[in-house]
Amino acid sequence: MSDEADVIVVGAGLAGLVATYELTRAGRRVVVVDQENRANLGGQAFWSLGGLFLVDSPEQRRNGIKDSYALALQDWMGSAGFDRDDEDHWARQWAEAYVRFAATRKRQYLHDLGLRFTPLVGWAERGGGVADGHGNSVPRFHLTWGTGPEVVRVFAEPVLDAERRGLVRFAFRHQVDELIVENDAAVGVRGTVLEPSDLDRGKASSRVAVDSFELRAKAVIVTSGGIGHNHDLIRANWPVGRLGPCPETMIAGVPAHVDGRMLAISEQAGATLVNRDRMWHYTEGLHNWDPIWPDHAIRIIPGPSSMWFDATGKRLPAPNFPGFDTNTSMKAILSTGHDYSWFVLNQTILNREFVLSGSEQNPDVTGKDIRKVLASRGGKGAPAPIEAFKNHGVDFVVARTVDELVAGMNKIARGPELDASLIERQIVARDREVANGFSKDLQLMAIANARRSLGDRLVRTTKPHRLLDPEHGPLIAVRLNILTRKTLGGIQTNLDSQALHADGTPFAGLYAAGEVAGFGGGGVHGYNALEGTFLGGCIFSGLTAGRALARTLS
Ligand SMILES: Cc1cc2nc3c(=O)[nH]c(=O)nc-3n(C[C@H](O)[C@H](O)[C@H](O)COP(=O)(O)OP(=O)(O)OC[C@H]3O[C@@H](n4cnc5c(N)ncnc54)[C@H](O)[C@@H]3O)c2cc1C
Structure with a gap:
């Protein structure tokens, strides 16, 4: 040429x-x-x-x-x-x-x-x-x-x-x-x-x-x-009025080349830039225990059953259920003055409801290997990459009792000390609502709705059960960080x-x-x-x- x-x-x-x-x-x-x-x-x-x-x-x-x-x-x-x-x-x-x-x-x-x-x-x-x-x-x-x-x-x-x-x-x-x-x-x-x-x-x-x-x-x-790995640009454009204060700790859901430099270069040449304050970052970020790029974060794409608590230990209000409304949940989390939150779940929920966003975290589907898909998603236990996060990730706590779980959460909290009795009370109240087909708990109603979808019923949403039922244990808590991604x-x-x-x-x-x-x-x-x-x-x-x-x- x-x-x-x-x-x-x-x-x-x-x-x-x-x-x-x-x-x-x-x-x-x-x-x-x-x-x-x-x-x-x-x-x-x-x-x-x-x-x-x-x-x-x-x-x-x-x-x-x-x-x-x-x-x-x-x-x-x-x-x-x-x-x-x-x-x-x-x-x-x-x-x-x-x-x-x-x-x-x-x-x-x-x-x-x-x-x-x-x-x-x-x-x-x-x-x-x-x-x-x-x-x-x-x-x-x-x-x-x-x-x-x-x-x-x-x-x-x-x-x-x-x-x-x-x-x-x-x-x-x-x-x-x-x-x-x-x-x-x-x-x-x-x-x-x-x-x-x-x-x-x-x-x-x-x-x-x-x-x-x-x-x-x-x-x-x-x-x-976009600008997803350029945290200075994200901070400069963060919509404080709409989402609350910019998180102090952010981890990167995109490689370092997503630096946003071409935006200013294009503007300097005379192009018009608009809607700089609109971004799409996630509230369910994990520190990658095996990072590829700096500050490498992996997003959990969650099913609907984990209980979601803010940094002070209060359950997030509706519609902040896992995977429902990203920006509203972001606002609810940041309104506490802290930049992280918690999922509390058990092994049964982990097995079925956690999907990690990333091709390398899903080697079965990425490799187009039907046998591996059936073995990892249809069998007992969580897919291997999820178990690896549970075992090696700094954001996971695994325990047999709520007291033990909250003690582990307090070790990695970046904010206030959590009160085990407050958390336990909320879990027990939710668990009581599982006992019959009716409920006034909006999250349980949303789970029932989710299970009317074939995909959810088969592979994404567990049958409602008591979180504290030892048969579904151990208990798991996950510290969720703000993960930067889309512009x-x-x-x-x-x-x-x-x-x-x-x-x-x-x-x-x-x-x-x-x-x-x-x-x-x-x-x-x-x-x-x-x-x-x-x-x-x-x-x-x-x-x-x-x-x-x-x-x-x-
Ligand atoms: C882990 C992960 C999971 C995702 N999952 C989904 C999903 O399931 N569904 C979905 O719809 N989206 C998903 N996304 C988002 C989607 O992948 C991206 O938004 C999309 O790929 C962006 O493509 P792009 O071509 O615009 O930019 P990029 O992929 O960022 O490519 C831009 C290229 O430009 C180069 N470049 C930048 N500046 C310069 C310069 N000054 N000079 C020369 N070269 C330059 C960069 O090096 C880069 O190679 C995901 C993203 C990630 C990271």
């Missing part, structure tokens, strides 16, 4: 791969620039669980779930809560387009590339308890057979094939520091060539410069990801994924897709996500950018 490419793509994560795939399908020549080495191809998506939001899919129908575009749009808009005229102008339109994509072309597009799903549909982010408010009314979380690496593979393979055919050139260890703008149009990038790195995927690499570079093309697509705002784009100037006019030659563009439009999720929507947002916005440019450049 000659030096002059048609398009420069900044970032070889999922959004960059999808855009490149679409451009090369149309015969366009692309240079993909990434600050990391080739081992990191696919970026965050490789580490992901590969959960994808689909609407009215064959998998849902086979699970007896009735879904529709209208219901999904109601859920999306209720979750997003768009309330800003300018900043949400394109985000609203992206939301409608994206939900339509999820209800129509998305599954077939991925299926044609060879992607398949596991048969049971998960019910993530069940919401705040109001029909037109936040949350999924029905299960929509489709787990990719092969998890994140498979999502990456189906786009990486055709892109690597295009590299062999000379349509794609990768510039790894090239860090972009500046967008070149001439005559109001983006025409290239300048940056630093970093020293070679042979580190494994996910490891934090050096930023030692060995050279500088400049590349020019007819257009630039920025697909550089919901970013570069504002129109429906072609084209960046915009401050006056709303399209920025010639500059496009943005994936997390850096708030997964489309500068914030397709608004304030809240329905889960499984991020990979799909990268796919939809990357596809849109690639196709728009393929058209424009023809």
Whole structure:
């Protein structure tokens, strides 16, 4: 390939791969620039669980779930809560387009590339308890057979094939520091060539410069990801008024390359950034006992049965049940003046209800090994990676009695001393409610509702039982930390994924897709996500950018 490419793509994560795939399908020549080495191809998506939001899919129908575009749009808009005229102008339109994509072309597009799903549909982010408010009314979380690496593979393979055919050139260890703008149009990038790195995927690499570079093309697509590993940027943009004080202790759910630098670089070049205060961090973070990147955190995707206590030992009020309403739970936790909380459960709940978000934490599904899936999820005990966290993780306490459990919790608490009798009283009260089919305990009512979903009943939600029943022991407490992950705002784009100037006019030659563009439009999720929507947002916005440019450049 000659030096002059048609398009420069900044970032070889999922959004960059999808855009490149679409451009090369149309015969366009692309240079993909990434600050990391080739081992990191696919970026965050490789580490992901590969959960994808689909609407009215064959998998849902086979699970007896009735879904529709209208219901999904109601859920999306209720979750997003768009309330800003300018900043949400394109985000609203992206939301409608994206939900339509999820209800129509998305599954077939991925299926044609060879992607398949596991048969049971998960019910993530069940919401705040109001029909037109936040949350999924029905299960929509489709787990990719092969998890994140498979999502990456189906786009990486055709892109690597295009590299062999000379349509794609990768510039790894090239860090972009500046967008070149001439005559109001983006025409290239300048940056630093970093020293070679042979580190494994996910490891934090050096930023030692060995050279500088400049590349020019007819257009630039920025697909550089969010700010999840840049805790300074997160602190600077934390919405104190909405979520409470920024947590003092945060652990990182994303690799170090998710540094957010390209946002300021794009803004300096004249792109408009919006919704910087909207983020999606999780309340169920564990310190990884076997870390890959600095401060490596793993999120528990919990089933609904653990009891959830704040740092002072009080049960969190409804709708703060595990896996229901991320931001409302964040606010409830931070309102105590502390930045952590506790799950209290037993071995039976651990066995069935804990899923760890991360491809490497689910080797059975990631390896597409049906026998291992049946052995690890259908047998006695928790899957091995979960047992490993229980045995080695600094956030776990295991005990036979409540007194012993709370003594262990007090050893690792970062705040007030917990009173064992207060905790025990609340558990006993909850356990009394299990004795019959009726209950006034909203969490138990939610569990009964969850078990009406096939996926939940079979693999995600235990039959209600007394937490203190020794047959289901031992008792387990888990200290839950704030885990940083997703950026919901970013570069504002129109429906072609084209960046915009401050006056709303399209920025010639500059496009943005994936997390850096708030997964489309500068914030397709608004304030809240329905889960499984991020990979799909990268796919939809990357596809849109690639196709728009393929058209424009023809
Ligand atoms: C553990 C985990 C589990 C997840 N699970 C799910 C899930 O189940 N479902 C879901 O929908 N989402 C999930 N996500 C979120 C999803 O994976 C990410 O939001 C998505 O992959 C982001 O893709 P991206 O292409 O926008 O950015 P990234 O993957 O961050 O890629 C950006 C690339 O740009 C490069 N870059 C950045 N700045 C520069 C620069 N200045 N110069 C050169 N290169 C640069 C980076 O090195 C990186 O390679 C998960 C994420 C993680 C980490």
